[in-house]
Amino acid sequence: MKILYFAKIKEVIGKSEDSITIKEQTTVKDVVEKLKLINESYKLAFQDTKNIKCSVNCNYINSFQTKVTNNDEIAFFPPVTGG
Amino acid sequence: MKIIFQTKKLNVEKVLNNFASKNNSSGSVISFLGKVRPSNKEKKIKTMDIEIYEKMALYQTKLALKKLLKEIKIQDYLIMHRYGNLKPGENIIFLIVASEHRKEGFIFIQEILLYFKKKITFWKKENYQDSSKWLDKQS
Numbered sequence: 001m002k003i004l005y006f007a008k009i010k011e012v013i014g015k016s017e018d019s020i021t022i023k024e025q026t027t028v029k030d031v032v033e034k035l036k037l038i039n040e041s042y043k044l045a046f047q048d049t050k051n052i053k054c055s056v057n058c059n060y061i062n063s064f065q066t067k068v069t070n071n072d073e074i075a076f077f078p079p080v081t082g083g
Numbered sequence: 084m085k086i087i088f089q090t091k092k093l094n095v096e097k098v099l100n101n102f103a104s105k106n107n108s109s110g111s112v113i114s115f116l117g118k119v120r121p122s123n124k125e126k127k128i129k130t131m132d133i134e135i136y137e138k139m140a141l142y143q144t145k146l147a148l149k150k151l152l153k154e155i156k157i158q159d160y161l162i163m164h165r166y167g168n169l170k171p172g173e174n175i176i177f178l179i180v181a182s183e184h185r186k187e188g189f190i191f192i193q194e195i196l197l198y199f200k201k202k203i204t205f206w207k208k209e210n211y212q213d214s215s216k217w218l219d220k221q222s
Contacts, residue, residue: 006136007206008217051219058139060202075136075204081218082133082140082164082205083117083176083196 001070003031005045006077009052012045022070028054029064031074046076053077084160086144088137090167093174102161106181109158113188115196117176119169128171129210135166136204147198155190157182162195164205 003018010016022031036043046052054061055075056068068074095116103112119131144162159181169175178195182188199205207218 004136006204007134007208010134055136055139055204058142075139077136077204078206078217078219080200080202080204081207082203083199 001031001068002073003035004073004075006075008078009045009076013041022068024069025067027064028056028061028066028068028074031068032064032076051078053079086141086148086162088135088140088164088166090165093163093165093177095174095177098161098163098177099179102159102179102181106159109181110183111185111188112179112181113185113192114177114179115192116174117196119171119173119175121171123209126209126211129212131169131171131175132208132210132215133166133169133175134206134208135164139204140164143202143204144198147195147202151191151194155182155187157187157191160191164199164203166205 001020001022003020005013005016018035020031020034022034032046032049036046049064053076054064056066056072058073095114099114106112120128122128148160157180161177161179163177165173165175176199178192180188180191182191209216209218
């Protein structure tokens with residue numbers, strides 16, 4: 001699965017994307033837990049997920065319990081500030 | 084009916100004139116221009132970085148338009164938003180809408196701006212003399 005990071009999250013992690021393989025039908029929360037194991041930067045970036053927005057295939061998700069597969073594109077980012 | 088996200092400067096005068104000429108039969112053409120402020124809470128802004136998740140920004144803008152255009156009737160629109168590194172005074176967002184009457188045009192501008200503040204995936208970082216800060220509140 002393709003994982004994208006934007007804005008402050010991208011800066012903390014130090015890269016803009018990752019590609020990982022997951023078990024079929026896992027949740028976004030499980031993906032986050034897996035990412036946090038990579039290193040301290042990921043752990044720091046995902047320390048407080050309350051302020052992190054997430055999209056799956058460009059659609060906002062309401063819960064980190066949302067199920068995802070290896071074909072999905074997931075993005076993590078702070079609340080938007082455009083306009 | 085166009086959505087354009089670009090790094091190059093927005094030539095608003097030319098774009099507005101072309102749009103107004105193209106929509107000669109519309110009774111109302113309304114535009115909105117959002118710019119980089121020179122300071123934020125007395126901190127002087129040197130430059131502003133605007134980041135985009137382009138695929139999602141385009142997708143979410145189209146979703147917003149689909150919903151909005153079911154509610155109000157307009158004749159044409161142009162949505163332009165810059166990203167990259169901008170200086171104070173430069174244009175960030177430029178919206179133009181043509182409609183038969185002004186009421187729909189004002190609603191369109193207001194609603195699209197609200198979508199950009201809430202849903203469209205752009206992020207702003209202000210760069211000051213000695214530091215930088217990602218904006219975390221709508222402004």
